[in-house]
Amino acid sequence: MQPVSSFPDSCSTSILRLTNGVLSVLCSILVYEIITHLRPSLDDKKATFRAVVLSLYPLHWFFTFLYYTDVASLTAVLAMYLLILKKKFLLSSLLGALSVLIRQTNIIWMLFVACAGVIEFAESHQRNSAEVVDFSRSREKDDLSANRKGASMISNLRKRRAGSGARDKNKFPSQITIPMTHSSGLFDEIQNIIIISWNHFWELLVSFSPFFMVFVAFVAFVRWNGSIVLGAKDAHAVSPHFAQLLYFAAVSAVFMLPVHFSLDQVAVLFQQFRKNKLLNFFQWLMALTISFLSVQFFSIAHPYLLADNRHYPFYLWRKVINFHWSTKYLMVPLYVYSWLSIVSNLAKDQKKLWVLVYFVACAASLVPAPLIEFRYYTIPFFFLILHTNITDHKSWLVMGVLYLAINCFTMYVFLFRPFSWKHEAGTQRFIW
Secondary structure (H helix, E strand, C coil): CHHHHHHHHCCHHHHHHHHHHHHHHHHHCCCCCCHHHHHHCCCHCCCHHHHHHHHHHHHHHHHHHHCCHHHHHHHHHHHHHHHHHCCCCHHHHHHHHHHHHHHCCCCHHHHHHHHHHHHHHHHHHHHHHEEEECCCHHHHHHHHHHHHHCHHHHHHHEEEEHHHHHHHHCCCCCCCCCCCCCCHHHHHHHHHHHHHHHHCCCHHHHHHHHHHHHHHHHHHHHHHHCCCCCCCCCCCCCCCHHHHHHHHHHHHHHHHHHHHHHHHHHHHHHHHHHHHHHCCCHHHHHHHHHHHHHHHHHHCCCCHHHHCCCCHHHHHHHHHCCCCCCHHHHHHHHHHHHHHHHHHHEEEECCCHHHHHHHHHHHHHHCCCCCCCCCHHHHHHHHHHHHCCCCCCCHHHHHHHHHHHHHHHHHHHHHHHCCEEEEEEEEEECCC
16 A cells, blocks of 8 residues: 555656656757767867757756656657667667657657668768669770770770679679768759668668657558557647748757858858859748748748747737737848858758758658647757857857856746636746
8 A cells, every 4th residue: 555655756756757757858868869879079068068958948948847748758859859860760769659659740850860871871881882873884994094094905904804703792892882961952862872772771771760660650650540659639730830941940040140140141141042043032031931931821820829928939929929910021131141141050060861851850740739838849949059060169158148048037937927817717827
């Protein structure tokens, strides 16, 4: 009887909240490990400082003191990502399954991690061995070069090649290296990855089949449950909320203020625009047009957003976005600039295909969500900032101070500015 009677004590509010505190420490360690893996040349002090700054990210830090699934969700996703960076595919897929159990929408980030793993898989094989492109072209070049030296040299060269090929198949493989550089085009990257993946099909299948099994199990669950949602299905019905993607870009850019809103960054974007004015003009025009249409036709005012004045989006919606009928349209250039700046910074250090997969993952996880919840932005934000090469120590310091200031404000309001509702008993508090 003793274990049964003590069970309520083990599930008290304090104990449950303590689990998030423990998970937040583990999450910080994972962030540090990912930073050192992605930036091996970074010294320990700088890596530790960056991990501390990211642990203070307001939308993550605030919920470490409450019993929400956000901290556990982020921890599971980052652990999954770290394991796939270390090429521990089976363990990574198991963590992916755990992350989906914690929050169903994490299936998107499991697929993103798997795609990132395939890209890294192709890169590593390209670095370590030559891959097939078109051996016939290589042979023709060799023959043409040999013809210039004379018929006798051609005969000797072919004999030598045939003999060496019989003795050692790996010395002169029927493959040549694929240039997997960041400057190559998107279609070139896709083509190269397809070729390398085909050459190592069985190895790729064995490595990533656990992720496919988790995905199949998730599809079976959705079919059985009738929805991805476990709770109030009507309140969280899938909706085409394309404006959510714009809000994410603006919020993320603000939380990386010294990176995206500096004169240097504006100058970089302007220089990129000048390189191909006509093409970039149409890209900007298309981005602005799509964003205006998203704000006009795919901006959802969820009933929870309009009714629950405990959350900051309630006030941002009323006091900023809907301050005037024109305000939501005037903010469109900010949204477009934020996304262009995000993509520009990611493209400096990541492949174009990686950036595209990241954007698709953001869209797949955010667009179906009808409710504006900044908590939904935490996982995509961490992937964004971890893969943005911010070398300026001053920028990290500014972000750290910004996060501390926001955390102090939100915690002060939460603790010392409670209020009551007339229609409901109890004390209400402001949270994200």
